[in-house]
Amino acid sequence: MxxxxxxxxxxxxxxxxxxxxxxxxxxxxxxxxxxxxxxxxxxxxxxxxxxxxxxxxxxxxxxxxxxxxxxxxxxxxxxxxxxxxxxxxxxxxxxxxxxxxxxxxxxxxxxxxxxxxxxxxxxxxxxxxxxxxxxxxxxxKPKPEDVKKEKDDDExxxxxxxxxxxNNVAFALNNQKANKLFSFYVNSLKGKVDYPSEGWKAKINLDTKVKSLAFNTKRGSFLKDKQLRGPFDIQYTEKDGVINVAPNTLNIGEDPFIIGAKFETAKDPVKFTINIKVDELLWKHAADLLAPNISAKLNMFAISKPLEVTTSLVGDFGGGGDPAINVRCKVSDATLKTPGGVMNNCSFNGMFTNGYEKAKELGDENSAIGLYNFTGNYKGMPFTMDTATIVNLIKPIASGAFRSKFDVAKLNNVFDGDPLRFNKGTADLNLHYKADIVDYQLNKPVFRGAINVKNADLTYVPRGLNFKNSSLSLYFTDNDLLFKNIRLQSGRSIVNMDGRVKNFLNLYYKDPEKMVLTWYVRSPQMYLGEFLSFLNKKVNVRKKPVKRTNNGNLADQLNDVFEKASAELHMLVEKVYYKKFLATDAIASAELTDNGVTINSISLKHAGGSLNISGHVTQNGPYNSFDIKSKVYNVNISTFFYSFDNFGLSSLTNKNLTGYLSSNASVTGRITNDGSLVPRSMFGTLAFDLKNGALKSFAPIKSVGKFAFPFRDLDNITFQQLNGTFDLRGEKINIRPMQISSSVLNIDLAGVYSLGTGTNIAIEVPLRNPKDDYKITDPEERRKKRMKGIVLHLLATDGDDGKIKIKLNKNRKKDKDKDDEDNKEKEAK
Structure with missing residues (x-):
């Protein structure tokens, strides 16, 4: 070693x-x-x-x-x-x-x-x-003597x-002045602190349960009862008194969040900024993290796929208000469930802030939700919204721009086929809207923009009106609804229309019965029989009025408006067809209400002459009542009778008449839902004047003439002028005293003609032949000569076989005395 x-x-x-x-x-x-x-x-x-x-x-x-x-x-x-x-x-x-x-x-x-x-x-x-x-x-701050004592003691x-x-520590920050309560139960917190020259640094691992994170105790807690786990890297700078928490992954409940924060301790009160980011967060989990005043509203909705969310909270530990909350999220191809319905394939960028207007106090009243580049599909109808906002969560107001283009048959999913049922066509919507939100649904929205429908086949179900290859454009202004370039085709009828509804939305929601649609109608040809189903009004009546909000059924709302609103019609039709009737150059002004049609005026050309009509048709079940005034000028009487099915007469028809007719009539009656006149329903007065006329093969005259005038031409009785007045009384027609001066015979008649039984017509026929009376130029002389000679006094009355029989009038004296008395009484009155 x-x-x-x-x-x-x-x-x-x-x-x-x-x-x-x-x-x-x-x-x-x-x-x-x-x-x-x-x-x-x-x-x-x-x-x-x-x-x-x-x-x-x-x-x-x-x-x-x-x-x-x-x-x-x-x-x-x-x-x-x-x-x-x-x-x-x-x-x-x-x-x-x-x-x-x-x-x-x-x-x-x-x-x-x-x-x-x-x-x-x-x-x-x-x-x-x-x-x-x-x-x-x-x-x-210690007193000077205390400082000296500390130095001397050197402690x-x-x-x-x-x-x-x-470990197992309950932590609470309870600020009663600011209405804030932060309360945690710390299972475990492990921290290491270093002290560099500029302050201190700490690394902390935390496992805690949030009991309360209430920035305003009046509104409730964020992260209520959520478990938090994760690391924190914290640095304190003594110079500026700032604590920085570096972004780190922190698990909140089941979801990982990246959270960073800054606390400015040098300020009084201490200010904080907390930044939160999560890549995938379910809507329900996000709502549960928020205070009850927000989560209660969010839980009314659901999004099928996770959101990408970033959030910032900026506030302080003093005062009593909420922190500034700003949330941004991103949703892709998800299903969105709302109280108003389900939308599929939704993608959008979202925003929430509780400080929409910088000068106002933070909170629900100053909160806003924004949706940007929103695309989706509602009941098969794709749509886009560039921008949609909801401001003020206390009294929320929604606004935005809505665009959609789709097959109009998809609207049947909305209306359930009533009151409108669509078979084909396309719709293009571009609308700006603004509305209150009640029970999380749009309430009484106000629209601006346009709706265009092209090549549509549709049915207005309550009236059974069918339209083919139709188009229309609707323009919503601030106050009015405009209809432009409307083309409706029903069978062979083609109708072009423009229109306006003043104060549309206000009346739609409050007083639909006061709504008036003003229509300007042009048509090259109109077959009235194709529109007779308009008279076939449904008899079912709602027991309760329909509220026109999204809380009710949209189809019921529209049907209610269509039935209660009235319309002003101004029409110009080149050709009008109805059964055998043909008119040209028709000009009409009418009003349509929920119980019928008021005809202000109709003028048209018919049978070489003209007609003017005014009156009212009232819908009251299977039979519709009418009250009509008409003026006829110089029409061909044969064509005129043919066009109107001889007015219900069987013995006098268009085949018996020629000449040019003018008349004034004021009549009431009933008409069926298919446009047929109800027999014996007409009452009123008809005055007529027939010029250059002829009576051809008229059976009652021929039955008299075959024994009284066997050598005269009774098949063609001509006359220069014939006038008279009829009083219509259902099945009976009262013929006021009337003179017929013709080429074959002269006749004075008066009485009652019945469509059933009860015919009683007094007829006076001079036997002299008036064939050359037209040569007498003096009217007075012609009048005196008219009844010269032998006069037959006849009576037309019911026969045993139900047919009209002509016989001698044995009660002529009695009838004449009665007539004289009636005339005196009328003069006295």
Whole structure:
């Protein structure tokens, strides 16, 4: 063995022996000087605090901290000088083990290398006035004589702790003034502290359970009952009083988080910044980490896939407000469940802040949720939202931009096929919206933007209206709804429309019965029979009014609006068809309400003349009532009768008539849902004037003429002018006294014509032939000559076979006297 190595071993052995002797000496010193050491420790610590440290018992633990001397302190308590007022003990420990540098202890000072606290409670308490028991660490500035006494006594400097262990320790930071409560149960905390010249550094491993992390006790705790495990690298810089916690992975519950923080201790109150990042976090786990006022709202939603989340908390340990919370997240191709429905294939970037407006106080009222580049699919309809925000979680308001393009048949999934059912076509939506949120659903949204539908086949179910190859554009302004470029095709009918609803959204939600749709309609051809199902109104009536919010069924809401709203129609139709009826150049103004149609005016050309109509059609079940006023000018009477199915007459038809008719009528009646006139339902008055007319093969006249005028042409009776007035009374038509001057005979008649039974028409027919009366130019002379000669007094009445029979009028004198009395009574009135 080399000599130098032998010398080295001897020196090393001597040093070790010396250390052992010193350690044994220190141990023996503590053993035989417990009280003195205990007093020295308490005096050293109490010198650094403004309170009182009490240690119940001290025992050396020999080699547990070799080469340092370890002592075990039992029943340790640390109280501030105001403990009698608030009764919160800052430290109460059953067992505190302190490892002390042996050399410093023999030299009369305490250099604590390690301290372990077991089965203890640590309570940092601040009362409502702002006083904190942490004042125990804020020793006041000593008086000059105390400083001199310390120097003279040379009792050493304050203690330095290099390592600390906590086991089974309850920790609380209770600030009643700021309404903050941080409470933990520390299963294990192991820390190593170094003291470089600029401050100190610590490495800590923590295993703790969060009992409360309430930045505002009125709102509840973050991380409630969550287990935290992980390392911390902490550095304190004495110059600026900043504690930095380097980012490290910390497990919170089942999820790993990367957490870093900064605490500015030089500021009063102490400010903090905590940054949190997690790559994959389930929505439910994220909601459970937050305070109840936030998590209760988030738990109304669910996201199928984990989120990528970054969070920052910025606040202080004073005041009473919330910290500034800023959260950002990313979601990819997930299913989103909301109270309003389920959305699939959702991807978006999200943001949450409780300081939306910088000048306002942090909290729910100043909170905002933002969604950016949102894409998804709702009931088969893809959509995108560039930006969507929700502000003020107390009275939340949502706004954003919504775009979607889809097959309109997908809307059947929303409406359930009622009131609108779509078969094909495409829809393109580009809308900006703003709405209150009630029960986590949009309530009474306000829209701006456009909806375009092209090549659509649809059915308006309540009225059975079918449209093919249709298109429309809807434009939402701040107040009104505009309809543009609407094309509807029903069978052979083609309708082009523009329209407007003023104050649309306000009336939609509050007073749909006050809503008025103003339509401007143009059509090259319209077959009215294809729209008669409009008269077929459903008879079922809702027992309760429908609330127009997303809380109700959207289909019910729309159906309710469609049925209650009214419409103003301004129409220009080139050709109008209805059964046998054809009109051209129709101009109409009408109002459609929930119970019928009001016709302000209709003017059209028909049968070589014109018609003007006004009135009302009331829907009241299978039979619809009408009240119509009409003016007919110079129409071909044969075409006119043919177009209207001879007005229900069987004996006088379009085949019996020629000439040009003008008339005024005011009638009421009923019409079926298929547009047919209900027999014997018409009441009113019809006045007519027929020029250049002819009565052809009219059976009642021929039945008289075949024995009275056997040599005259009764198949073609011509007349220059014929006028009269009929009173319609259901199945009976009252013919006011009327004169017929024709080429074959002259007739005066009056009475009742019945569509059933009860016909009673008095007829006076002079036997003279009026064939050449047209040659008499003097009207008065022609009038006097008209009834010259023998006059037959006939009566048209019901026969036994149900047909009308003509016979001599035996009661002519009685009827004439009655007529004279009636005329006198009318004149008197």
């Amino acid at each position: 080399p000599k130098w190595f032998k010398i080295t071993l001897k020196v090393a052995g001597g040093i070790i022996a010396l250390i052992l002797l010193l350690f044994i000496a220190a141990t023996l010193y503590i053993t035989f000087n417990k009280q003195k050491v205990l007093t020295l420790i308490t005096q050293t610590v109490n010198k650094s605090i403004d309170g009182k440290l009490v240690i119940g018992e001290l025992d050396p633990t020999f080699f547990s901290a070799f080469p340092n001397v370890a002592v075990s302190l039992k029943n340790v308590s640390l109280k501030d000088n105001q403990w009698q007022k608030h009764k919160h003990t800052l430290l109460q420990a059953g067992d505190v083990e302190v490892a002390v540098n042996a050399l410093s202890l023999i030299g009369g000072s305490v250099n604590i290398q390690k301290i372990s606290i077991n089965n203890a409670s640590i309570d940092f308490f601040t009362d409502s006035t702002g006083y904190s028991n942490t004042a125990v660490f804020k020793k006041g 050493g400097a304050a203690a330095i702790i290099k390592r600390i262990d906590l």
